Amino acid sequence: EVHLVESGGGLVQPGGSLRLSCAASGFTFSTYWVNWVRQAPGKGLEWVANINQDGSEKSYVDSVKGRFTISRDNPKNSLYLQMNSLRAEDTAVYYCARGWKIFDPWGQGTLVTVSS
Amino acid sequence: QSALTQPASVSGSPGQSITVSCTGTSSDIGGYNYVSWYQQHPGKVPKLIIYDVNDRPSGVSNRFSGSKSGNTASLTISGLQAEDEADYYCSSYRSSGTRVFGGGTKVTVL
Numbered sequence: 001e002v003h004l005v006e007s008g009g010g011l012v013q014p015g016g017s018l019r020l021s022c023a024a025s026g027f028t029f030s031t032y033w034v035n036w037v038r039q040a041p042g043k044g045l046e047w048v049a050n051i052n053q054d055g056s057e058k059s060y061v062d063s064v065k066g067r068f069t070i071s072r073d074n075p076k077n078s079l080y081l082q083m084n085s086l087r088a089e090d091t092a093v094y095y096c097a098r099g100w101k102i103f104d105p106w107g108q109g110t111l112v113t114v115s116s
Numbered sequence: 117q118s119a120l121t122q123p124a125s126v127s128g129s130p131g132q133s134i135t136v137s138c139t140g141t142s143s144d145i146g147g148y149n150y151v152s153w154y155q156q157h158p159g160k161v162p163k164l165i166i167y168d169v170n171d172r173p174s175g176v177s178n179r180f181s182g183s184k185s186g187n188t189a190s191l192t193i194s195g196l197q198a199e200d201e202a203d204y205y206c207s208s209y210r211s212s213g214t215r216v217f218g219g220g221t222k223v224t225v226l
Contacts, residue, residue: 035215037217044119044203044205044217044218044219044220045154045156045162045205045207045217045220046119046217047207047214047215047216047217050215057213059212059213059214059215060214061214095161095162101150101152101167101168101209102152102164102167102207103152103154103162103164103207104164104167104173105164106161106162106163107161108161109161
C-alpha cells in the first residue's frame with residue numbers, strides 16, 4: 001500500500017527555522033514527482049512546492065521563494081522541506097503528496113505553528 | 117499567484133444534482149487539461165476524486181463527474197447523498213510550472 005508519513009512539525013518562533021520530512025513507502029519513490037501542500041487552520045489548501053524525480057527541477061509558490069527549500073533523498077525514500085525565516089502566516093498543516101499533475105495520495109500532515 | 121475562484125458554498129437536497137465551478141485563466145485551466153478535484157471531510161486528509169478534467173480514479177463513485185469550458189472547470193455531484201457533505205477543492209497546472217488550488221467550496225446536504 002502506498003504510504004506517506006510527514007514529521008518534523010512543531011512550535012517555532014517568528015524568524016526561526018524548521019525542517020519537515022516525508023517518508024514514502026509502497027511505491028518506487030524515485031520515479032515520481034512529489035509536492036508539499038499546506039492548509040492554515042480553518043482555511044483552504046495551498047500548493048507550496050514540488051520537485052521532480054532526480055531533484056533537478058523545483059518550483060515554489062511566490063510567498064515562500066527564497067525562504068523554503070524542497071529536496072529529496074531517493075535512496076532513503078524521503079522528501080524534505082527546509083523552512084527558514086518563518087512567519088506567522090506560515091502556520092499550517094503541511095502535507096506531502098505524490099504526483100506531477102495530481103496529488104495522490106496524501107500523507108496525514110504535520111502541524112507547524114509559528115508564534116512567539 | 118492568485119488562487120482559482122470557487123463559490124464559498126453550494127447546497128442541495130438528497131437525490132439532487134449540484135455543480136461546483138472553478139474559474140481560472142488561460143494560463144492554467146484554459147490552457148491545459150490538468151484540472152483535478154479533491155474532497156475533504158472535516159479533520160480528514162484530502163482525497164482525489166477527479167483528474168484530467170473528467171477522469172475518475174478507481175473506487176470513486178460515478179456520481180462524481182467533471183467538465184471544462186474555456187477558463188472554467190466544473191464538478192457535478194449527481195444523486196446527492198449525506199456522505200457527500202464536505203469541502204471540495206479544484207486544482208490546475210499553471211504555465212509557470214507551478215500548481216494552484218481553488219479557495220474551496222463547502223457542499224451542504226440539506
